[in-house]
Amino acid sequence: MSATYPESLLDAVGALRSGSISANELALQTLERAHRAQQRTNCFLAIETESLLLGAERADLVLADARRRGVVPVGTLQGVPLAHKDMFGRGGGLVRYGSKVALDQSSQQVATATSRLTQAGALEVGTLNMAEFALGATGHNAAYGDCRNAWNPEHISGGSSSGSGAAVACGAAFASLGSDTGGSVRIPASANGLVGLKPTYGLIPRTGSMKLAPSIDVIGPMARTTADLAEILQVVAGGDGIDANASLRPTPDYRRAVHQGVENLRIGVPTNYFFDVATDEIRAAIDRSLQVLLAAGAQRVDVSVPAVAEMSELSRAIVYSEATALHAPWLRSRGDRYTPQVRVRASTGLAIPAAVYLEALQLRIPLLQRFVAQVFSRCDVLLTPTLPIPVPRRDETDVGAGASLWQILSRLVHCTAPFNYLGLPAITVPAGLDTRGLPMGAQYVAKPYAETTLLRVAGVQQRAMPLPPLAL
Amino acid sequence: MVEGLAALVQVPILDTAMAERIAGGAAAAIAAVQASSHQVEPGVTFECEPSDYLRVLETLAGESP
Numbered sequence: 451m452s453a454t455y456p457e458s459l460l461d462a463v464g465a466l467r468s469g470s471i472s473a474n475e476l477a478l479q480t481l482e483r484a485h486r487a488q489q490r491t492n493c494f495l496a497i498e499t500e501s502l503l504l505g506a507e508r509a510d511l512v513l514a515d516a517r518r519r520g521v522v523p524v525g526t527l528q529g530v531p532l533a534h535k536d537m538f539g540r541g542g543g544l545v546r547y548g549s550k551v552a553l554d555q556s557s558q559q560v561a562t563a564t565s566r567l568t569q570a571g572a573l574e575v576g577t578l579n580m581a582e583f584a585l586g587a588t589g590h591n592a593a594y595g596d597c598r599n600a601w602n603p604e605h606i607s608g609g610s611s612s613g614s615g616a617a618v619a620c621g622a623a624f625a626s627l628g629s630d631t632g633g634s635v636r637i638p639a640s641a642n643g644l645v646g647l648k649p650t651y652g653l654i655p656r657t658g659s660m661k662l663a664p665s666i667d668v669i670g671p672m673a674r675t676t677a678d679l680a681e682i683l684q685v686v687a688g689g690d691g692i693d694a695n696a697s698l699r700p701t702p703d704y705r706r707a708v709h710q711g712v713e714n715l716r717i718g719v720p721t722n723y724f725f726d727v728a729t730d731e732i733r734a735a736i737d738r739s740l741q742v743l744l745a746a747g748a749q750r751v752d753v754s755v756p757a758v759a760e761m762s763e764l765s766r767a768i769v770y771s772e773a774t775a776l777h778a779p780w781l782r783s784r785g786d787r788y789t790p791q792v793r794v795r796a797s798t799g800l801a802i803p804a805a806v807y808l809e810a811l812q813l814r815i816p817l818l819q820r821f822v823a824q825v826f827s828r829c830d831v832l833l834t835p836t837l838p839i840p841v842p843r844r845d846e847t848d849v850g851a852g853a854s855l856w857q858i859l860s861r862l863v864h865c866t867a868p869f870n871y872l873g874l875p876a877i878t879v880p881a882g883l884d885t886r887g888l889p890m891g892a893q894y895v896a897k898p899y900a901e902t903t904l905l906r907v908a909g910v911q912q913r914a915m916p917l918p919p920l921a922l
Numbered sequence: 923m924v925e926g927l928a929a930l931v932q933v934p935i936l937d938t939a940m941a942e943r944i945a946g947g948a949a950a951a952i953a954a955v956q957a958s959s960h961q962v963e964p965g966v967t968f969e970c971e972p973s974d975y976l977r978v979l980e981t982l983a984g985e986s987p
Contacts, residue, residue: 650983652976665972695976699983757961763954770948774933781933794943797933801924801948810955811972816962822982873979899983 455479457919459530459624459678466513466529467522473509473529477502477573480531480622484575486922487620491598493613494622495536495546497576502531505573512571525571526685533623535611536577537584537660538564547660548580548610550593551780551787561658562690563627563669570685575623578613582792584629584662585773586610587637587862588847592789596844600642600920601888605841608638608862614672615642620922625673625682631662631769632762633836633866635670636878640836640891643880643917645679645908646672648866650898651873654686655696663772664695665811666765666870676879676908680704683901699899707902708909713747715906718829720755724865728838732890735881736835739892742914743833743907751829756820761868762860764810764817768871771807774799791849818872826897831907834865836878836891869895877904879911889917 453471456462465471481499488494509529516523536546539559546553568574579597581589589597589612597612599605600619607616611628615638618626628635630648639646647670654669661667671686673679683704689696717740725733744750774781777796785793799807825832839861847858869876875898878891892911896903924941928934935941970978 651979665975697976697980699980757958760954760958760961763951764958767948767951767955770951778931778933782931785934794940795947797928797935797940798944798947800927800931800933800935801945802952806952806955808972809959810951813955813958813962814972815970815975815978817958818978819982820962873975897982897984898979 452479455621458675459673459681460675462530462624463527467516469513469517473506473513474503476529477506477531480575483620483922484617484622487600487617487622490603490922491600491607491616491620492595493579493597493607493616493620494533494576495579495594495613498574502573502575509571509573523571525569526681527567528571530572530624531575532567532572532625533575533578533617534564534627535580535614535629537580537629538627539658540564545660546577547583548591548594549582549788549792551784559658562655562692563659563686566686567682578617578626580613581610582789583777583796584610584631584634584660585792585795587633587859589638590844590848592791598844599841599888602886604843605888606641606844606847608641608841610634611638611672615639615644618642618644618672618674619920625671625678627669627671627686629659629662630668630670630870631666632765632870633863635672636836636866636876636891636893637862639672640878641841641889643889643920644672644674645676645880645912646670646878647679647683647901647904648869648876649683649687649901650875652695652697653899653901655690655693657690657692661776663769665768665772676905676912677705677708680708680905697899702902704902704905707905710906711746712743712906712910715743715748715831715903716751716829717743717748718751718753718825718832720832720834721752722754723758724755724834725838727861727864728835729840731840731884732835732838735890736833736892739879739881739911739915740833742911746910753825753828753832755832756824757817758868761817761871762863764813765867765871767802767806767810770798771802772799814871821872822897830896830903832895834893834895836865836893837862838864840884840886841888865893874898875901875904877908879908880915880917882915883917
């Protein structure tokens with residue numbers, strides 16, 4: 451009889467260490483789930499059976515040796531199968547970036563974030579689907595096929611880390627790294643019922659990962675539980691001395707924060723912008739989230755949020771300018787290999803004058819200083835919806851969907867993109883299922899490098915509002 | 923304007939429709955920058971260079987993690 455499949459990453463760590471499941475058995479069960487997940491959602495660009503099983507064989511030797519000697523095995527994630535957005539260099543071989551533009555080029559870069567996970571003993575199931583070059587928030591991909599929602603494939607997975615959301619929700623990986631430039635971790639995490647973190651700019655080194663807009667880009671984890679996410683964050687956070695924009699601040703104990711509670715924490719509820727386009731069902735879900743925190747000893751504070759309406763667009767001025775500059779060589783030499791939508795998005799910086807781009811960068815520091823002074827003097831975390839609208843259907847958000855398309859697309863990033871501009875940390879936590887059985891998410895935002903505060907809040911909420919298991 | 927700039931950096935624009943979509947995508951971002959620049963006092967705006975951003979984030983975080 452085969453061992454029961456662990457429900458979470460930490461359960462998997464425990465089962466592997468105790469020997470109640472072998473790394474090989476866990477890898478085989480994960481592969482079986484990965485193939486089912488692929489059929490349902492198209493979340494993988496490649497499933498790497500051979501390398502996963504080889505890695506599992508090695509992990510079993512390490513785990514058996516540790517058990518024999520009565521010690522904790524080397525590597526906190528020894529034998530745990532993960533999978534990541536296909537944008538991290540692995541020291542050779544193909545990285546697709548969700549695109550067919552550069553299939554003839556291998557990447558020699560090594561991504562610090564994923565190599566830290568490998569050093570901790572984690573294995574990789576394969577590489578995950580994503581919006582082409584991370585330029586899209588829905589999970590549509592005309593090059594490799596759309597990635598679909600794990601709970602209902604008629605609906606979007608969200609993007610750009612679309613495969614990460616769908617694969618982790620399906621149990622085809624215990625956690626995943628994605629990137630977030632406008633909501634690309636938080637949107638698919640929310641849409642698929644996961645915890646997803648956009649860390650403070652500079653917390654996780656981006657060395658060896660795909661760039662979209664280096665002034666804004668961050669790498670972020672998603673997982674099924676807050677404790678799982680903290681485990682991943684503990685491994686990947688902290689400067690590497692290579693990425694000049696990665697902070698060398700010491701990293702705190704993220705694992706412990708998950709269990710610290712929220713007594714006397716001030717929860718800021720915005721009085722403007724964030725609920726303007728929210729549906730009644732989403733508002734009710736966020737209110738239920740708030741009630742959970744209040745019952746656990748937190749305090750409510752109503753907060754007016756300054757200049758937030760413009761921040762998404764300020765962010766776009768930077769993202770489009772930098773993306774076009776990065777893509778210019780390929781747009782010149784192989785522009786016809788881009789899918790038409792993404793070719794336009796990658797070229798949008800052509801219409802943004804350099805002075806406008808630089809002004810958007812110049813404005814960021816004073817706007818950040820004002821935001822922190824006005825908001826975080828009154829509260830410790832800000833509570834908003836992650837998606838202010840229900841998870842849309844795929845056909846509602848595809849090319850040719852009509853006049854409502856742009857309204858839906860702008861609403862997808864309505865609550866997430868402002869914090870990319872400011873560089874603040876933000877976490878999405880499951881906030882129940884809507885009447886169609888699709889997940890909703892609450893977003894919490896804190897001051898720079900206050901990820902521990904976000905994990906405290908997320909831990910309390912998730913323990914009180916668990917989602918039912920996803921039937922795959 | 924889009925076609926002119928595209929020609930300058932030799933990034934091909936396929937047709938007028940593509941140029942219009944590019945300009946449309948940029949328009950709101952340009953307008954937001956103009957609107958936001960009025961919200962910040964000129965003296966404050968240029969106290970820091972954009973390259974100081976990481977240091978400012980660390981300062982705003984406070985002393986210990």
